[in-house]
Amino acid sequence: DAGVIQSPRHEVTEMGQEVTLRCKPISGHDYLFWYRQTMMRGLELLIYFNNNVPIDDSGMPEDRFSAKMPNASFSTLKIQPSEPRDSAVYFCASSFGPEAFFGQGTRLTVV
Amino acid sequence: DAKTTQPTSMDCAEGRAANLPCNHSTISGNEYVYWYRQIHSQGPQYIIHGLKNNETNEMASLIITEDRKSSTLILPHATLRDTAVYYCIVRVRTTSGTYKYIFGTGTRLKVLA
Numbered sequence: 164d165a166g167v168i169q170s171p172r173h174e175v176t177e178m179g180q181e182v183t184l185r186c187k188p189i190s191g192h193d194y195l196f197w198y199r200q201t202m203m204r205g206l207e208l209l210i211y212f213n214n215n216v217p218i219d220d221s222g223m224p225e226d227r228f229s230a231k232m233p234n235a236s237f238s239t240l241k242i243q244p245s246e247p248r249d250s251a252v253y254f255c256a257s258s259f260g261p262e263a264f265f266g267q268g269t270r271l272t273v274v
Numbered sequence: 275d276a277k278t279t280q281p282t283s284m285d286c287a288e289g290r291a292a293n294l295p296c297n298h299s300t301i302s303g304n305e306y307v308y309w310y311r312q313i314h315s316q317g318p319q320y321i322i323h324g325l326k327n328n329e330t331n332e333m334a335s336l337i338i339t340e341d342r343k344s345s346t347l348i349l350p351h352a353t354l355r356d357t358a359v360y361y362c363i364v365r366v367r368t369t370s371g372t373y374k375y376i377f378g379t380g381t382r383l384k385v386l387a
Contacts, residue, residue: 167317196375206318206361206377213372254317256375261306263375265317 167266169255175272181243184269187236188257196256196263197230197240206254212238245273277301277364283382286356292349294381296362299343306365307338308375309347311358318361318377321347352385359383 168187176182188195196211210220212232220230227246232238242249250272256265279297286292298307306325310318322329322336324345329336335348349356359380366374 194373198377205379208374208376211372211374218370218372219368219374252315256317261308261323262320264320267317268315270315 167255167257167264169253169266169269171269172267173270173272175274176245178246178273179244180273181241182245182249182271182273184240184253184255184271186238186240186255186266188238188255189259189264190236192257192259192264193235194258194263195232195238196258197238198254198256199251200254200268201251209240242271245271247273249273277305277366277376278362278378280360280362280378280381282379283384285384285386286349286352288354288385288387289351292347292352292356292383292385294347294349294360294362294383295344296346297344298362298364301342301364302367303342304367307336307342307345308363308365309334309336310361310363310377311356312361312380313355313358321360323365352383354385354387357383357385 170185197209198206200206209222210230215232230240252268252270254268256263306323308323309321312318324336338345359382361380
């Protein structure tokens with residue numbers, strides 16, 4: 164398996180634009196997690212899914228953030244409208260059993 | 275709200291054992307202790323996990339105290355490639371019966387030549 168695949172790897176966008184981050188989890192995994200990493204706040208859990216169902220979105224910072232998982236092989240994290248303070252590295256992770264596997268992340272810069 | 279506390283940074287000489295401590299005094303009886311590391315800006319990488327007993331794999335050993343309030347990750351022969359941020363995590367079981375991983379601030383380990 165190629166592991167957890169995130170796209171794009173880098174995204175630069177202007178304030179106010181919509182941004183969509185994508186994640187393909189490892190086949191057969193039943194959990195999917197979205198994290199955000201910044202220097203100030205470290206790794207924050209934004210939302211996670213179990214069997215494609217959102218379980219806990221208490222970490223989503225604002226209504227500008229939304230996440231979907233339409234099927235077991237795909238998830239999106241959308242920011243609309245984006246703001247400079249959303250600049251961060253966004254990680255997706257999936258798991259089945261004890262170990263969670265992380266993708267390489269999407270580095271988002273909002274200017 | 276991370277359930278673990280770790281030292282901010284540590285140094286270790288190359289070839290020596292690196293011992294990374296972690297406190298998790300509020301851990302519940304069925305919650306596992308996990309260790310991950312993050313090299314540069316890559317995604318975190320799983321190292322090891324345990325519940326009560328000490329665990330060992332090809333990467334490291336995990337020593338958990340009998341009261342489970344603290345643990346130590348041991349890298350037996352640290353190399354320069356082990357320089358990374360090491361996260362001690364308690365995998366939280368939620369009221370819905372699912373699991374989530376809450377990361378703390380981690381320990382920045384620097385292996386010195």
